[in-house]
Amino acid sequence: MEALAEVVEPGRKVIVVGGVNDVQAYRRLISQGVSEYLVAPVSSEDVANAIIACVKDPGAAARGRVISFIGARGGVGSSTLAVNMAWTLAELTQEAVIAIDLDLNFGTMGLSLNLDPKQSVADALTDSDRIDSVLVERTMMEHGPNLSILSTAGSLKELVPPSAEAVERLVDICRTMAPFVVVDLPRRWNAWVTGTLLQSDExxxxxxxxxxxxxxxxxxxxxxxxxxxxxxxxxxxxxxxAAKRNQLSTKDFQDTLGTVPSMTIGFDATLFAQLMNNGQMIGEGAKAHKLNEQLRQFARQLGARRGIAKESAKGLKLMTWLKRPKSPA
Structure with a gap:
């Protein structure tokens, strides 16, 4: 390491991978200027996380958690779930939540909450260079003390498709303004939809x-x-x-996708129609319904515990014994 120090330029970050699982060895390497020490074997994810941790600005503001909802097909209730989850996260955490409806023509997030947007989120996306926190705040609507909505009133006017850069910038600004950002993605496939999926934490x-x-x-x-x-x-x-005799089972999805469904929602057309007409969420108009508790449990899976968003934004999972000593005040 001393020989390496002679050829490494000042300001460079050094990550060491070794086979010695020893705290003293770790501290010795850190004292020599090594940025991080990982015990082999390591995965590509471990290396990527270590790199992110090394280049992150410690003075940067915490970044909120981005949770994007997308339907496998149209009409499956993805938008309804997204807006209910945004409301539930705000209710459980008592922290700021920003919900973004990116169905720019037919979005219903504002309508579901009985809100009438004066400015459409589509207008905010017309020019990526002008998107800033002031514009975002001007476009947002408030629903209670913790939930803010970026939506559309619904319009068939021809829109200039937003650029992937504009959507990325909008989401990025929102995540500096709130611990949680819930994004409702439309059922289409283009550069800004795929970019948002890659930008999402979940x-x-x-x-x-x-x-x-x-x-x-x-x-x-x-x-x-x-x-x-x-x-x-x-x-x-x-x-x-909805079609018990002919539908696929939960096990079919689990076996094919390799993942256990986090939640299963029954078909209750009357309930959802009534709530939509009243501009209410399940936690407002149907507190006693079993789906309300399902939503709360799912919100906890998505991080609805006080402070969890800040912890997630800090970056990486290091092994518990590899914690650097705190710098003296």
């Missing part, structure tokens, strides 16, 4: 129990895994009892 795929949904859910899961080996993807089965 992706929730909503699917109904039929063959077409299973196929498309599989494509989404495999696409995620191919691009991010550590991608956090959750599956929700919707309308689980």
């Amino acid at each position: 992706v929730v795929i909503v699917a109904s129990p039929d063959l077409a949904n299973l196929r498309d859910a599989r494509q989404l899961v495999e696409w995620q895994k191919a691009r991010r080996s550590n991608a956090a993807t959750k599956l929700v089965i919707s309308k689980s009892d």
